[in-house]
Amino acid sequence: MKTILIIEDEQTISRVLSVYLKHEGYEVIQAFDGTEGLKLFHQHVPNLILLDVMLPETDGWNVLQSIRKNSSCPVIMLTALGDIDYKLKGLNQGADDYISKPFIGEEVVARVNAVLRRSARGLATENTRQFGSLKINLDSHAVTISDENVLLTPKDLSLLLFLAERPNRTFTREDLIASVWGMDYDGSDRAVDLAVKRIRQALAAWPVSQGEIKTLRGLGYQFSVYEK
Missing domain, CATH: 3.40.50.2300 (Response regulator)
Known part of the structure; x- marks a missing residue:
C-alpha cells in the first residue's frame, strides 16, 4: 500500500x-x-x-x-x-x-x-547508460557525475531517461509531453522548459565537451553527446 x-x-x-x-x-x-x-x-x-x-x-x-x-x-x-x-x-x-x-x-x-x-513510467529498465562522466543506472534510477550522486525529481528523471535513451535526436515540447508526462496531462507545455532548466542545473558538473541538453530554436530539445 x-x-x-x-x-x-x-x-x-x-x-x-x-x-x-x-x-x-x-x-x-x-x-x-x-x-x-x-x-x-x-x-x-x-x-x-x-x-x-x-x-x-x-x-x-x-x-x-x-x-x-x-x-x-x-x-x-x-x-x-x-x-x-x-x-x-x-x-x-x-x-x-x-x-x-x-x-x-x-x-x-x-x-x-x-x-x-x-x-x-520508464524507470523499470535493466540497462546503464554512460556518457563520459555522466552515468545513468536504469535499474537503481541513480544518476551520477564522476561517481557523485545527482538528485532529480521523478518527473525530471523520467525526462532525462527518455532523452538519454535517444541521444542526438530532437523532440518538440509536444513530443516530450506525450511521451513523458502522458496523454492524461492537461497542463502547460511550459512544464517541459522548467524541467529542462532543472535538469541542466543538476547536471552542471557534466562537462559540455562530453554532452549537453541543447535547445534547438523552433525545433525543440536534444540530448547531445559528443564522441571523442
Whole structure:
C-alpha cells in the first residue's frame, strides 16, 4: 500500500483529502504544520506528499526545499494562491504538480494517481547508460557525475531517461509531453522548459565537451553527446 503524507494546516481540508485518498486505497499520514510535516516525512518515507504553501512554523516553500535536498519524493503543492508566479515558483523548485484551492476531492485523487504513474513510467529498465562522466543506472534510477550522486525529481528523471535513451535526436515540447508526462496531462507545455532548466542545473558538473541538453530554436530539445 502506498503512503501519502498530507501537510495542510486546515484540518477540515486535510480530513476531506484523507477520506478520499483512503477510499482510493492509500495509507494517509497527516501533519498540520511544516515542522511536523518534515518530521513525519523522515519517519515514514511516503510515496507522495500533498503540501500546502501557507503553513505555520515552516512554510511550504521551505518544506519543499528541505525535501529536495535529499529526496526525489513526488510533491503536489496545494494553495489558495492562484497567481501564475506562485505556480511557476513551485514547479521551478521541484514540485511535481500544483493544485489551486478550492478543489474537489476527486480532482486531487486523479492528480495523485497521475503523478505516481508518471514517476514510475520508464524507470523499470535493466540497462546503464554512460556518457563520459555522466552515468545513468536504469535499474537503481541513480544518476551520477564522476561517481557523485545527482538528485532529480521523478518527473525530471523520467525526462532525462527518455532523452538519454535517444541521444542526438530532437523532440518538440509536444513530443516530450506525450511521451513523458502522458496523454492524461492537461497542463502547460511550459512544464517541459522548467524541467529542462532543472535538469541542466543538476547536471552542471557534466562537462559540455562530453554532452549537453541543447535547445534547438523552433525545433525543440536534444540530448547531445559528443564522441571523442
